[in-house]
Amino acid sequence: MKDTFKHKGLRQQLVNELKHKGIVDKSVLNAINNIPRHLFMDSGFLHYAYVDKAFPIAADQTISQPYTVAFQTELLQIKKGDKILEIGTGSGYQTAVLCEMGARVYSIERQNELFKKTSKFLPKLGYRAKKLIFGDGYIGLREEAPFDGILVTAGAPYVPTPLLSQLKIGGRLVIPVGDDVQEMTMFTRKGPKEFDKEEFGAFRFVPLLEDKN
Template identity: 45%
Template sequence: MNSAVARKRMVAELVKRGITDQRVINTMLELPRHIFVEEAMAAQAYSDGSLPIGEKQTISQPYIVARMTELLALTGREKVLELGTGSGYQAAVLATLADRVCTVERIRPLAMKARKALDSLRLLNVNLKIGDGTEGWPEEAPFDAILVTAGAPALPECLVEQLAPGGRLVIPVGDRVDQKLLVIRKAADGSVTREEADDCRFVRLIGKNGWNDE
């Protein structure tokens, strides 16, 4: 597999589907997505679909990674919270586009694999911990941007509280099968606006402020 050629094809498809943020495009053109999936699936890493990564979890399709990142409108100066590290690929994208990333994963084997992949790319601005992402990371708050990579039954208020004035939060909210991407913006005066973006389909956000693990 020529990964550089595969990435060019992947990014061309993202642009065709409406991704316009040039920083997001450049980042996804450079990052080796195949190191974040199982070796047996490396040939499928650049197709526009989700892939299993073990522990009943998936790596999101490239389009949804690009779309959610684009909605955050990162400039490079932000401190970002990601909930649901998974494979680590989304964290890698964020780490390339922001100043610092704090990411939380509840499943230890996935967190260990993600850390190894991130370290192999020398993405040293990623702080990863194992825990309940639905509670955010209050010790590190406030955050300029928050990205949730699993579907929640409702918007956890604690995440809104951990968002800095002027910050953006992107989260899938809905039932166990289908969700809507919500974009939450907190103004300088602390007021909050809520906008619906795309339809989407994610694994469930498990934890205290999400779905229970049953």
């Protein structure tokens, strides 16, 4: 499958739409402009690759809406070289955005089918995460902590304590919290036990899976 001039034109339209919806971080917009989202999608949805919507992928999961990807990524305020933990690799699209922005990415996926597929697929596109792990996102990745940022790409019924503890001082955790509808929430670590909490409105994600290893 190729990345054509038509695809690039559709991506530019998508970027313009994201700007219109309030995304301002140029590095986020550039990443979305550069990444061929159509390659991350099942063949039945290829015509919709640059529509600002979520679509199904394998294992009853979804590829997130581009606006959601951009919004969450913008909240992290990523700088080149930042160490980022992603909870929920999924299709690998969000992982690619983080890599494109120059982050050192560690990503955990709970679904073995997706983990195997994405582990092979991302390097073919030139996106090399530091580590892709098959495991439980609720416990994070203590051996690689602390992280500059942690991004959760599935709805969590509560905020996992290990994720908060794996942030650097000044680090940010962006996580959708709730059951049917989630509140996009950001925690900024201010000290060993001090966190600022901000909320950014309602979103809808597939649930974050737990304890199935």
